[in-house]
Structures are given as structure tokens and as C-alpha cells.
Amino acid sequence: MQLEIRERAVGDVAILDLTGKITIGEGSVQLRDSVGSLLDAGRNRIILNLGGVTYVDSSGIGELVSRFTTTKNTGGRLKLLNLPKKIKDLLMITKLLTVFEIYEDESTALESFQ
Amino acid sequence: MQLEIRERAVGDVAILDLTGKITIGEGSVQLRDSVGSLLDAGRNRIILNLGGVTYVDSSGIGELVSRFTTTKNTGGRLKLLNLPKKIKDLLMITKLLTVFEIYEDESTALESFQ
Amino acid sequence: MMLAENVVELTITSQLEFIDLVTTLTDNISGMIGFDEDASYWVNMAVRESVANAVEHGNKYDPQKSVDIRYTVGPDELKVTVRDYGEGFDPSDLPDPLDPQNLLNPAGRGILYMRTFMDSVEWQRHPEGGMLVSMSKRRTPPKQNDEGERTHDAVGN
């Protein structure tokens, strides 16, 4: 398994703790499915905790962007938490650092939904 | 580094603690050199502690046999200690289990030199 | 230099499942020739992108078509070529993924990755069909000041 995704809820905010690689194929599909189930259940206030993510290929970055857009289209928000250095580099290279809302600690991320 | 070799002395017995792989090229050469320096120094009562050895290819087995013979030819003895299961399998396959003197604990191996 | 001019080649059938085999081999070669962790990481990623493109856009997942990866370890650089057997494309004729209006595109960042992570990347149509991507990474490590600086250099910014 490339990517492990655990789901938590804090109030009406869903937190997905991701561990592993978000890459073309399996990893990207798992992320799409996890966010998809949340949205299907009407839960569109989402935090992706990327603290355990070691590798995001261009397809994985694309998937993050897609999930961001899809969530926004339902009137919700998808925010990023705990970006490892390398993943931050990747968002910088792709000029996505300012597109996403990015947080360094969970409580601030949670408060941002209030 | 494929193979790490540490040398100890207990009385006039030299113990080589081996960790890693004894394989064609580097690993086999290191073993040859280590036993060679002992013999050059007149130390021909040798225990090879294979407890940390994970892999011995056919060249490595050949090297063990060669060092056994070379040591014997100087009037000394080379004995084996702490064979991991897989290495024991390999000595069984090559019918060398009864050629070598093999010990499961260090004190018995040391006493055998008295 | 013992490893100078040496070549390792890997050929896979067109399946994404095999990309991990390629990146693991890439990591091993990087380690063998002394690339530090950062350099290995970025080379790995560039190779992944290139092979993914060959499988997806080049060979269109056709299991009859292979992707051929060749590593050449030179004294000054690691060269990696990736060849597919597809219709080819013109890399100068692609939307810029950094153009503000493209930022939310779900795809189109692979070539940017490759260009950023390697010291050079070139595309050419192979005379016998398909694309041949040639990438290289210098073996002399960039000057290092501190952690931050080094990563900065490695991603080519």
C-alpha cells in the first residue's frame, strides 16, 4: 500500500491523516475516493494532514488541486496541514503555495473554519 | 560496505565478529584479508562469529572453506560460531556442516581451543 | 574512476505497477555513485515522471510496447534516457502549468518537474519511432551552506 489514509472528525471538520506516497495510480485514486466519500456524506470542511507524506508526484499534486476544486465547488473548503519540507518545495515549484490554504498546526487549521 | 569485521582477542584466541554479507568481490576479499593479517601475526586460533551474517553466496562459502584450510595449514584452527538458520542451510546444502567445527555459544567455542 | 562510462538498462512493459521498480533501481544507482539524499530524491522523481509519461501518453498502456530506461554513469554526471514507442509530441507546444489560468489544472506538471529536478532535459523523436527523453544530473554536489541552501540548489531554484 502506497498511501494510508485515516479519517478523524473534530466537530464538523473532517481530518484525513495521510501517510506514504501520493503518486500516479493507487495513491492518487485513494485520495480521490476518500475525499469523494466525505463530500458524498455532505462533509465538505476538510483538512488534509500531509505530515506523513514523503512523496507527491505531479499526478499527486494534480489530485490535490482537483480535490481542492471539487470541495470548493460544493461550497466547502479543503485545507492543508503539516507540509513536510519536500512537499512544500513541490508546491513552490508548481506555484501552488498561495493557491492552497496551508497551516502548520492543527488547532489553527481548525479555528480557520470557525 | 557489505561486510563489517571487528576483531577481538580472548587469551590467544582471535574472534572475528562478522556483520553483513559475504559475497563475491568486496565481502570475500575483506574476510580473506582479515584472516590473512591474523595468520601473518602468528595468530592461528580463530573463531568466526557469523551471528550477524545475513547472506553468504557460493563465493563466500568458498572463502570460508579457503580460510579454514589456510588456517589449518599453519597448524591452527578456524571455527565457526553462531550460525544463523539460513547460513546453516547453506552449509547443509554444500555438505560442509561436518567439515567445519561449529559452536552455538562463545564459551564452548573458546574452551574447545584448550 | 571505476564506474565511468558504465551502463545499466531496464525495460518494462507499459504498466504503472512497474514504475516503483524503476525508481528503486534509480535510488540504488544514485546511492552507488554518491548522490546525497536530496539529489537522489529529485532524480528519482524526474525519472518517475518521465516513465509515467512514456507509459501513459507515449505507449498508452499498450502491454505490447515497452519503456526502455538507460542509465549511463559518467565521471561528471548521471545520464538517464527514457524511450517509449508512441506517437511522440512537441514539448514546446504545451500549456505552461505556471500560467495563472492553468494553476488549477489537474494535470500538466510532469515536464515542469523534470526540468526543475534535473540539470538538463531534452526531448527528441527517436528515428525509429517514439520519444527519447535524455536527462542528466551532475555528480559534483552543489556548494552547501546549510540545510535550506542545499535543498534550494537541488530543486534548481
Add this chain to the structure above:
Amino acid sequence: MMLAENVVELTITSQLEFIDLVTTLTDNISGMIGFDEDASYWVNMAVRESVANAVEHGNKYDPQKSVDIRYTVGPDELKVTVRDYGEGFDPSDLPDPLDPQNLLNPAGRGILYMRTFMDSVEWQRHPEGGMLVSMSKRRTPPKQNDEGERTHDAVGN
């Protein structure tokens, strides 16, 4: 079965330093197709022996000559072929390493290793020169009773 009939090929120049690249790839393929730790270990070792022979006895370390390793993942077995570009040899015409008078020979156990660890091994002269070694390992694991039994089976005794 997604992986049925799939092929991965690796080509190295004739240097012992590259053997670890081959065994790491072998381990990855073994892991991918579900071989347990024991099976992976023995397959790794058989492949190592075969490639070492190709480099040493086949190509005699000639850097111009390659060793070609091909993995074919079938539904029932992993097949590995190793080809060199040397003069070839007759495997039936070799001293038996298990003959008591050969037990202390410093070499000559590689082919015994290969035969022991794989379910089948065959040698043939390649029509265009060199040797082609074809080995296979069944994918269905042997019946397991306990640790001892399993290892016993895996080494083919």
C-alpha cells in the same frame, strides 16, 4: 491476473558492482508478486549466482559485453533468464561439489546453489552466442507446517 505474462528486463555491463542492482530488483519483483521472505531470499541468491557466473566465466569481465536479465511474471511462476556473451560451457561436464574429494574446493558451488534454490534451471547455448540460463520458481507457496518445514521446502530438500 494483472501481472500475468509481464516482463521486466535489466541489462548491466560486466561488473560485479552491478550485481547488487540486480538482486535488489529481484527482491522488488519477488515482493510485488507475493513471494514470502524465504522464497525471495533463495530466488535472490540463485539470480546472484547466475549473474556472477555470466560476469566472471561468461563475459570474463569484458566491459563491452553485457549481461541481460529477463523476468517474466506468469500466473504460476516467476521465470528468470540470464544471458551472457561468452564462449559457453557444458554444465553436465563439471566436477560435483558434493563429491567428498571436492568438498574443500574454494569454488564450484554456484550451479549447485541455483539448482537447489529454484524449481527448475536449464542451460542452453544461445543461437547467437553465449549462455542462456533459464530458471523458474513456482508462485504457489509450498505447504507450511512450521518454520523449520518451510525453510526445508524453500531450499528444495
